[in-house]
Amino acid sequence: MAAFCLFVIGIIGFFAFLPIFSTAQLHSVSASQSLNHNQTLVSPGRRFELGFFSPGSSKNQYLGIWCNIPDKTVVWVANRVNPINDSPGLLTINSAGDLLLLSHDNRTVIWSLNLTKQVESPPILLLLDSGNLVLGHDRDINSGIYLWQSFDYPTDTLLPGMKLGWDLKTGHNRVVTSWKSPDDPAPGDFSWDLDLTNYPQSIMRKGSEKYYRGGPWNGIGFSGVPALKPNPVFNIIFVSNADEVYYTYELRNKSEFSRIVVNQSNYKGQHYQWREESSGWVMFAEFPRESCDNYRTCGINGNCNPGGIPFCQCFKGFEPKSLESWNQLNWSEGCVRRKPLDCKNGDGFITFSGLKVPDTTNSYLNTALDLKECGELCLRNCSCMAYTSSNISGEGSGCAMWFHDLIDIRQFLSGGQDLYVRVSASEIEGKTWPKVRKSIIISCAVAVAVAILVAAYCIHKIRTKEVEKKGVNLEIDESNQGRTDDMDLPLFDLATIVNATDNFSIDNKLGEGGFGPVYKGRLLDGQEIAVKRLSRSSRQGLVEFKNEVKLIAKLQHRNLVKLLGCCVQGDDTMLVYEYMPNKSLDFFIFDEKGGKLLDWSKRYQIICGIARGLLYLHQDSRLRIIHRDLKASNVLLDEEMRPKISDFGMARTFGGDQTEGNTNRVVGTYGYMAPEYAIDGQFSIKSDVFSFGILLLEIISGQKNRGFYHQHQGFNLIGHAWRLWKEGKPLELIDPLLGESCVVSEVTRFIHISLLCVQQHPEDRPTMSSVVLMLSGESDLPEPNQPGFLLGMSKISYQAKSTSTNIDSSSTNEVTITLLEAR
Numbered sequence: 001m002a003a004f005c006l007f008v009i010g011i012i013g014f015f016a017f018l019p020i021f022s023t024a025q026l027h028s029v030s031a032s033q034s035l036n037h038n039q040t041l042v043s044p045g046r047r048f049e050l051g052f053f054s055p056g057s058s059k060n061q062y063l064g065i066w067c068n069i070p071d072k073t074v075v076w077v078a079n080r081v082n083p084i085n086d087s088p089g090l091l092t093i094n095s096a097g098d099l100l101l102l103s104h105d106n107r108t109v110i111w112s113l114n115l116t117k118q119v120e121s122p123p124i125l126l127l128l129d130s131g132n133l134v135l136g137h138d139r140d141i142n143s144g145i146y147l148w149q150s151f152d153y154p155t156d157t158l159l160p161g162m163k164l165g166w167d168l169k170t171g172h173n174r175v176v177t178s179w180k181s182p183d184d185p186a187p188g189d190f191s192w193d194l195d196l197t198n199y200p201q202s203i204m205r206k207g208s209e210k211y212y213r214g215g216p217w218n219g220i221g222f223s224g225v226p227a228l229k230p231n232p233v234f235n236i237i238f239v240s241n242a243d244e245v246y247y248t249y250e251l252r253n254k255s256e257f258s259r260i261v262v263n264q265s266n267y268k269g270q271h272y273q274w275r276e277e278s279s280g281w282v283m284f285a286e287f288p289r290e291s292c293d294n295y296r297t298c299g300i301n302g303n304c305n306p307g308g309i310p311f312c313q314c315f316k317g318f319e320p321k322s323l324e325s326w327n328q329l330n331w332s333e334g335c336v337r338r339k340p341l342d343c344k345n346g347d348g349f350i351t352f353s354g355l356k357v358p359d360t361t362n363s364y365l366n367t368a369l370d371l372k373e374c375g376e377l378c379l380r381n382c383s384c385m386a387y388t389s390s391n392i393s394g395e396g397s398g399c400a401m402w403f404h405d406l407i408d409i410r411q412f413l414s415g416g417q418d419l420y421v422r423v424s425a426s427e428i429e430g431k432t433w434p435k436v437r438k439s440i441i442i443s444c445a446v447a448v449a450v451a452i453l454v455a456a457y458c459i460h461k462i463r464t465k466e467v468e469k470k471g472v473n474l475e476i477d478e479s480n481q482g483r484t485d486d487m488d489l490p491l492f493d494l495a496t497i498v499n500a501t502d503n504f505s506i507d508n509k510l511g512e513g514g515f516g517p518v519y520k521g522r523l524l525d526g527q528e529i530a531v532k533r534l535s536r537s538s539r540q541g542l543v544e545f546k547n548e549v550k551l552i553a554k555l556q557h558r559n560l561v562k563l564l565g566c567c568v569q570g571d572d573t574m575l576v577y578e579y580m581p582n583k584s585l586d587f588f589i590f591d592e593k594g595g596k597l598l599d600w601s602k603r604y605q606i607i608c609g610i611a612r613g614l615l616y617l618h619q620d621s622r623l624r625i626i627h628r629d630l631k632a633s634n635v636l637l638d639e640e641m642r643p644k645i646s647d648f649g650m651a652r653t654f655g656g657d658q659t660e661g662n663t664n665r666v667v668g669t670y671g672y673m674a675p676e677y678a679i680d681g682q683f684s685i686k687s688d689v690f691s692f693g694i695l696l697l698e699i700i701s702g703q704k705n706r707g708f709y710h711q712h713q714g715f716n717l718i719g720h721a722w723r724l725w726k727e728g729k730p731l732e733l734i735d736p737l738l739g740e741s742c743v744v745s746e747v748t749r750f751i752h753i754s755l756l757c758v759q760q761h762p763e764d765r766p767t768m769s770s771v772v773l774m775l776s777g778e779s780d781l782p783e784p785n786q787p788g789f790l791l792g793m794s795k796i797s798y799q800a801k802s803t804s805t806n807i808d809s810s811s812t813n814e815v816t817i818t819l820l821e822a823r
């Protein structure tokens with residue numbers, strides 16, 4: 001107590017001499033000095049400054065370190081949780097050698113180091129050019145011995161030279177934690193640390209939950225960040241020994257500025273580099289980058305492949321735990337083994353490449369073993385599920401093994417490492433068939449194949465006969481006749497169709513539709529027809545077929561393909577359409593030659609025609625019909641290139657005002673499906689509007705939404721269009737084949753409309769009647785909101801709107817983008 005009073009008196013004494021400091025900048029603070037709110041402590045090379053500041057719009061004062069650059073980016077804060085809110089603060093060193101932050105008038109200690117070690121002589125406080133604030137004795141500081149250093153207590157920023165990870169001797173863990181908000185440096189709920197498992201891994205957490213796993217150090221970088229490679233800007237350093245385990249990085253050019261910040265506003269770790277030329281920070285890297293990076297996206301034993309459809313996949317030898325939820329794109333339950341492991345004898349390994357290795361919580365590391373020994377060791381331990389080299393630099397070395405389930409694996413399109421996954425021997429093709437048995441199998445296979453061919457030939461003969469017979473029967477079958485009347489449809493007899501299509505000759509096959517094959521035919525009077533034959537093996541069944549027949553029979557519109565009649569004979573069912581000589585839209589817009597044939601005025605007409613056809617389906621027809629599978633290949637073109645929407649097999653009718661439905665079975669085509677439909681099976685006329693928006697973008701750009709790849713990795717066509725729109729250069733989207741034909745004002749309007757149609761929230765999307773008005777230029781266009789399926793992008797700036805939404809909804813969103821990107 002007495003010491004404290006003396007100390008207080010000392011401070012009062014000190015203030016009496018305040019005017020002595022003519023300069024506001026100090027180079028050190030010693031026991032007899034202090035730092036007030038008008039002063040800063042600068043590093044010798046003036047790179048960093050320590051002083052008092054108020055973040056954002058806050059009035060609170062904090063003691064912090066900032067880079068001495070125009071925007072004075074704060075990289076460290078002393079009193080994160082104890083702001084000074086009543087008066088200017090004061091930083092001083094007390095007689096015990098402790099560093100104290102005092103509230104000036106109140107004289108309470110706001111923050112201190114609480115050093116436990118007794119110091120013999122008073123230390124000094126220095127700010128180094130690395131940005132490290134150090135307390136130590138003059139003689140020691142130069143040799144890097146400190147009583148305390150700010151680098152051991154990172155806030156939201158990892159500067160070059162700062163360590164992320166563990167001092168194993170003291171048990172001290174250096175964790176980087178986001179600010180709560182730009183106004184409040186108190187710890188937020190997003191943090192980055194080095195997870196001290198047997199095979200330590202980099203982890204970002206939201207609260208205590210794992211959010212993103214950079215993965216273990218594999219000798220070159222973190223397993224989950226193959227993009228982080230040796231580079232000309234900084235050296236990457238990982239140290240793991242008996243005393244410490246940490247990650248750090250060092251700039252090659254020490255006079256530059258670099259920082260990795262853990263950002264609460266978007267749950268990203270962002271690596272920035274200061275650009276002198278533009279006087280601003282540029283983002284060097286950002287993680288997590290895409291949905292497959294998010295922790296455990298595909299559940300246990302699942303592999304997240306951003307190029308897959310769907311992008312969660314079970315490893316070979318595994319299958320979805322619940323096929324039903326898996327098919328509904330709910331992957332959380334993950335995958336289970338198809339066949340149990342034998343363990344004692346007869347298990348093997350399948351090699352998967354290009355991966356981020358699993359969560360190392362249940363792992364084992366032995367750097368002395370090689371890969372072969374690793375595999376042998378793994379095989380001997382029944383709970384070992386996978387292994388690989390722990391160090392992939394050079395030839396590869398060391399051994400890492402995983403026990404129990406494999407969690408949080410993803411596929412990289414380039415980079416990534418091998419993983420040897422244990423499976424039952426029977427899952428491994430051709431593993432140990434003895435030679436003799438092999439030859440027997442081959443001869444058996446040949447015999448079976450011959451038998452199948454013979455059988456097929458016989459069946460074909462019989463079927464052809466049956467077809468002829470049925471054709472005859474049909475004419476006298478009264479019940480069939482009655483059904484035809486009921487459907488208001490001309491009935492074709494089978495013989496006519498068999499004749500017209502040359503007995504469904506392969507030469508006449510036009511393609512494979514949702515139901516089954518489609519054939520071209522010519523009736524005796526010369527009229528050309530297209531015959532869609534329901535294949536019984538197709539996913540669509542008789543019910544859908546009849547549904548389509550009844551619907552289309554009642555629909556008449558110049559932008560809908562016309563149904564001429566049908567043919568029903570027992571199980572054999574066919575639809576007869578008018579023949580469209582120009583096939584479907586996708587043959588043109590995605591093709592170099594075809595694209596040239598469709599200049600802007602033709603595309604304009606096609607777009608308007610599709611819109612009118614869809615509007616008719618939604619509103620004007622007697623029934624309300626949702627198409628549910630609108631896409632370029634379902635838009636046929638007649639001889640004058642007029643569009644006709646086809647394939648109503650998935651349409652559903654609704655009476656009255658019912659505009660929404662829910663289905664357990666999601667049908668349709670990835671790449672055109674609205675997010676709410678793909679994810680929840682929620683469909684409405686607005687899901688069709690979404691598909692129309694995509695089709696519009698495809699017609700304008702000549703690019704497929706599915707399979708769209710751009711140099712900005714992670715963009716699909718929508719994301720690309722949205723980015724260009726936000727950057728004010730939507731015209732870059734236009735198909736170069738359009739050349740001079742395009743009318744810029746129209747194209748811009750149409751791009752604008754397409755972005756309105758693909759907005760994430762169905763209620764934001766216009767109805768088709770508004771779309772038709774907008775297309776004609778008779779309606780004002782609101783600003784589009786963020787599209788659905790945009791994520792998976794490498795840039796986050798366009799998500800500003802959704803940064804505060806919860807992670808679940810945004811990951812739902814991300815989940816599907818990748819579906820759409822997938823080829």
Ligand SMILES: *[C@@H]1O[C@H](CO)[C@@H](O)[C@H](O)[C@H]1NC(C)=O
Nearest residue numbers: 085086103105106107108109
């Ligand atoms: C000093 O600050 C503390 C905490 O804010 C407060 O409880 C106390 O009343 C203050 N004392 C004076 C003299 O202002």
Ligand SMILES: *[C@@H]1O[C@H](CO)[C@@H](O)[C@H](O)[C@H]1NC(C)=O
Nearest residue numbers: 252253254255256257275276
């Ligand atoms: C290091 O960076 C500084 C500041 O950007 C620059 O002026 C200097 O030329 C760089 N030195 C080297 C060797 O590149």
Ligand SMILES: *[C@@H]1O[C@H](CO)[C@@H](O)[C@H](O)[C@H]1NC(C)=O
Nearest residue numbers: 261263264265266270796797
């Ligand atoms: C967080 O990210 C946003 C968007 O990239 C950026 O504007 C902001 O400055 C970042 N915050 C920090 C603390 O770097």
Ligand SMILES: *[C@@H]1O[C@H](CO)[C@@H](O)[C@H](O)[C@H]1NC(C)=O
Nearest residue numbers: 363364380381382383384403
């Ligand atoms: C298998 O490995 C686990 C984890 O290292 C260990 O606990 C267990 O004892 C091992 N079992 C055998 C049979 O070696």
